[in-house]
Amino acid sequence: MQSSAKTPEEYLKEIPTDRFIYFSKLRDTIKKNIPKGFEEQMGYGMLGFCVPHKLYPKGYHCKPSDPLPFVGIASQKNFIALYHMGIYANPDLLKWFVAEYPKHSPKKLDMGKSCIRFKKADEIPYELIAELMKKMTVNDWIHLYEKSFINKI
Numbered sequence: 731m732q733s734s735a736k737t738p739e740e741y742l743k744e745i746p747t748d749r750f751i752y753f754s755k756l757r758d759t760i761k762k763n764i765p766k767g768f769e770e771q772m773g774y775g776m777l778g779f780c781v782p783h784k785l786y787p788k789g790y791h792c793k794p795s796d797p798l799p800f801v802g803i804a805s806q807k808n809f810i811a812l813y814h815m816g817i818y819a820n821p822d823l824l825k826w827f828v829a830e831y832p833k834h835s836p837k838k839l840d841m842g843k844s845c846i847r848f849k850k851a852d853e854i855p856y857e858l859i860a861e862l863m864k865k866m867t868v869n870d871w872i873h874l875y876e877k878s879f880i881n882k883i
Contacts, residue, residue: 732775733804741777745805752851753805756812756859760801763860767868768800776804776813781868791880800871801863809840809847810854816866818844819878823865827858834858 735741738757745753760779761770768779773796781798783789790796802813817824831839834855840847848854866874 733772734775735772737772738770738777741772749805749810749851752848752854753803753810755856756803756810756854759856759859760803760863763863764801765864765867769797771797773797773799774802776802776811778802778813781872785868786872798872798875800866806847809849810851812846812848812859813844814846814862815844816871816874817846817862819874820866823862826865827862830858830861831855 733741733744735744742750742754742757757777764779767781767785769782770777770779772778773780778799779801780796781800783797786798788794788798790798800815802811804811804813817827828839828841834857835853837850837853840849
């Protein structure tokens with residue numbers, strides 16, 4: 731379910747009332763803990779955090795006019811989703827997250843390659859998300875991105 735919102739503020743107005751407090755807390759958790767350099771903006775129909783062109787002029791290889799995406803959050807039909815490209819590209823970070831998740835949530839981890847789905851919004855493990863955000867700087871992400879994606883093209 732992609733949004734046509736042009737700004738994070740417009741996107742927030744679309745969040746269902748029963749999810750708004752949880753989604754806002756997730757956004758605030760990311761904003762407070764993501765390293766300096768990442769910028770919040772809309773991307774791919776969701777609220778996201780990216781490496782801006784001023785820090786990585788090449789942009790996203792799939793569409794160089796877009797900044798390099800890193801994290802996205804979305805209010806989907808049946809869940810709140812957190813997309814973290816670092817987990818997708820770094821097996822050690824994925825292993826860490828999977829091992830830590832049960833320490834922060836009684837629920838089974840519902841996850842795809844980069845997508846973590848929270849079906850019960852009141853059970854989002856905010857402390858774990860805060861820790862995850864601190865694990866990768868802009869330079870770490872650029873290096874990993876180029877190593878994992880660009881060098882394989």
